[in-house]
Every structure is written in structure tokens, then in C-alpha cells.
Amino acid sequence: MADLLGVAVLGAGHMGADHVRRLDRVVSGARVAAVADPDTARAAAAVAGIEGASVHAEAAAALAAPGVQAVLIASPGPAHEEALLAAFARGLPVLCEKPMVPDSAGALRVARAEARLGRRLAQIGFMRRYDAGYLRLKSLLDSGELGRALMLHCVHRNVSSPPHFTSAMLINSSVAHEIDAARWLLGQELTAVTVLRPASSAGAPAGLVDPQFVLFETERGALVDVEVFVNCGFGYQVRCEAVGETGSARIGEEHGMVVTARGGAREEVPQDYLVRFADAYDREVQAWVDATRRGRVTGPSAWDGYAASVVAEAGVRSLTDGGRVPIDLAARPDLYAPAGR
């Protein structure tokens, strides 16, 4: 066990428990050293049967636990800033679930704190960058075969949203993924956003603006549209079509198992992200563990996390106030690469 990377996992809910399982049973080179959750019964359930993993109510206690060399943050977004700064103070590498920090002022504090250290410690959990389809699309766009990218058409549907989900969260929790994917795929910053409200679905909880239609503009004139619909009831569907001057490419229509029975055929559709992006989460966490063990930090940066928060905040403003909202990023510290690199 001594040469395995000892990881503290903060938050043992849906994502945290899944990451604990992944660190314990799927990825190589790591072990779960500690788990923190104010609901200690949940933390204890997540590590049941895992040798040497301690359970804590407080994140700070998990970071200080014996054997902890790195941190995976899977607590709710509002808890991330404190956890990231505490990890930085201890010099611990971090994989932080999205949103890095939901409000852009807090996100900027985190990026600037890391920049002051002069080295990256954080990888942000935008796992689509590790999905086989998104990786193929990125390399096709970079190859130039589609010509100059003009548009991305995106669909993001969830079967249902959790009880605490708000209209703003369709943008800062769900479309957060398209925001990062668009910056990465196109290698461009998003410069303005307009959110439109189609008629809300009868399947959505009362008062939730669902679905929404989001239109982003980019610095070199491309447009990115996103249909986000988090109570569609029929499946977890994430698609993206890139349209360039000389071609187009579409991902997210991979076929599930086709079942033929009782004289008919049906195709299985994933019901949630843990199934649809299972391989992407595995690759993301394996890449993080591998890089960390080599003393490196790769993948989406704290700057990508900050940019996503600024864009999402502008989107929420457009949703609430109406109209087109320009997006302004602070000056990028030298530590960080431009969008898409």
C-alpha cells in the first residue's frame, strides 16, 4: 500500500461514493486513505470494506489524516473554495468536481491563490474531456478536416433533477459542461450569452424553468447553442454536433444494447451520467492519479474552472433579466494556458 497514492475524498454523496469505488476498484496506483462527510454514516458506508480508510465529519480532518497525499473534492459546489484553499495550503494535489467554485469571485480567488504558488495543484472535473467521443471530436477539429468551426449544436438532457435543483442550476451545474466543452473544442473564449425560455415542461417541478435554450457567442464568431432539459423523463442524452466550413461531425448518438423481444425491438438508453460517462470518469481519475504520481498536474485547470463560472454567471443573469449578456474574464495569469490547450 505504501507506494499507492493516498487520496482523501471530500463528500460521499452520488459522485463521492462513486469516486471512492473507482479509486478502490477501478483505477490503478491509488488508495482511499480518508473520506469526509458531515453525514459520517454516509462516509462510513462509502468505505465499508476498504482497508485503512478513515472516516471524518470535517474536510480539514481528512486532509490532515495519516497517509493523505492528494484530495478528490466531491462535496457540493459552495464547499469547494474552502476545500481547495485548504488543499493548496498543504501543498496537496486536487481533483475538484465541477463547478470548481460556483461564484466567479470565489473562483478567481482560487485561481489567483494557485497562481501565487507558482505551480498547478488543481485539476477540475470536466470529465467530458476524457470521453471517447469528445476526444475524437476534439482531434478532428484540431486536424482542420472540418475547416474553420462555425457552430456547435448541443443537447443536454437528464431524466429528472434532484429536489434542490433551481432554474439557475440548469446553467451553472448542467450547462457548465457545455461551457467547458465549447471552450476546449473550439479553443476560443465565449464572449456573450443569451438564454431563452421555451414553454416549461409539465414534467418539471413547479417554478423550474425547464427546458432552457442557451446561445453562446465566441471570440472568433462561432455560435454554440445548447438545449438543456433536466426533467425530460425519457433518458440521459448528451450530444454535440460541430459544423465547420467543410464538414460536420456528431457525437453522442452511440447505440446502446438493442433488445429484441416479444416481436419488437428496443434500444437501451442510459438513465444517468454515471452510466453515460462511466468510461470518461474512469479515464479522468486514472489520468489524475498517473499525473499526480509523476509529480505533474494535467487536464482542465483552475483557470478553466474560473472561466466556466464567469460564463455561467452571465448565463444566469440572462435567464433572470433577459437579453444578451456580454462575458468578461479577468486577465489570465501566466501559469495558465489559453482555452483549448
Ligand SMILES: NC(=O)C1=CN([C@@H]2O[C@H](COP(=O)(O)OP(=O)(O)OC[C@H]3O[C@@H](n4cnc5c(N)ncnc54)[C@H](O)[C@@H]3O)[C@@H](O)[C@H]2O)C=CC1
Ligand atoms: N462531473 C459530473 O458529471 C458530476 C458532478 N457533480 C458534482 O459533484 C459534486 C457533488 O455532487 P453530488 O455527489 O451529486 O451531491 P450529493 O448531494 O449527492 O453529495 C454531496 C455530499 O457532500 C456532503 N457534504 C456537504 N458539505 C460537505 C463538506 N463541507 N465537506 C465534505 N462533504 C460535504 C453531503 O453531506 C453529501 O453527502 C458537486 O460539485 C456536483 O456539481 C455531480 C454530478 C455529476
Ligand SMILES: O=C1[C@@H](O)[C@H](O)[C@@H](O)[C@H](O)[C@H]1O
Ligand atoms: O454534472 C452533472 C450534474 O451535476 C448536473 O446536474 C447534470 O445535469 C449533468 O448532466 C451532470 O453531468
